[in-house]
Amino acid sequence: MTIRRFGKRLGLLLAMTAVLAAPAVCAQDAEPAPKAAKLIQAGDVLSGELNAMRVRSGANGKRVATYQITSEPRRLPGPTGLCGLETGPETFQIITNSDSQVAQLKNFVGKEVSVKVDEVTCSQQAGQMSDAVVTKWSVVTRH
Structure with a gap:
């Protein structure tokens, strides 16, 4: 029984990490490089x-x-x-x-x-x- 709960918790943790990391990855791509003055x-x-x-x-x-x-x-x-x-x-x-x-x-x-x-x-x-x-x-x- 403990192995089934561990799998569910691990899956939930991975899903939450993916949801929270997606906006950070998109924000890094959207920032333009500083152009030469x-x-x-x-x-x-x-x-x-x-x-x-x-x-x-x-x-x-x-x-x-x-x-x-x-x-x-x-x-x-x-x-x-x-x-x-x-x-x-x-x-x-x-x-x-x-x-x-x-x-x-x-x-x-x-x-x-x-x-x-x-x-x-x-x-x-x-x-x-x-x-x-x-x-x-x-x-x-x-x-």
Whole structure:
């Protein structure tokens, strides 16, 4: 009698395993492989949601206006620093150099913005909040 019950329990266990494992196998097949990111160069347009960041300057602790764009992954020419990612960086820190640049970006915080990139580099320190840093840029307006 114990052998018959053992067979029934083993059959039930195998059936439950098959039912629970099937969705996991299907989910693995449905996930696409990460595609190669496009190369970003000077003059290219970077689009994404603009976020404001609170950053303090190193020596004197003065607050510096800094912004971040979250965009599709883009590869940088000559990967150095922390940009040695498979798909390229997705977050780009926008450095402002004047009050007029701060005023330009302030209206776009939390919205989609397009920025023409003139100079971009990889983050050099692990403490930086973005994968890449855009030092020279201009806002592209849509008409």
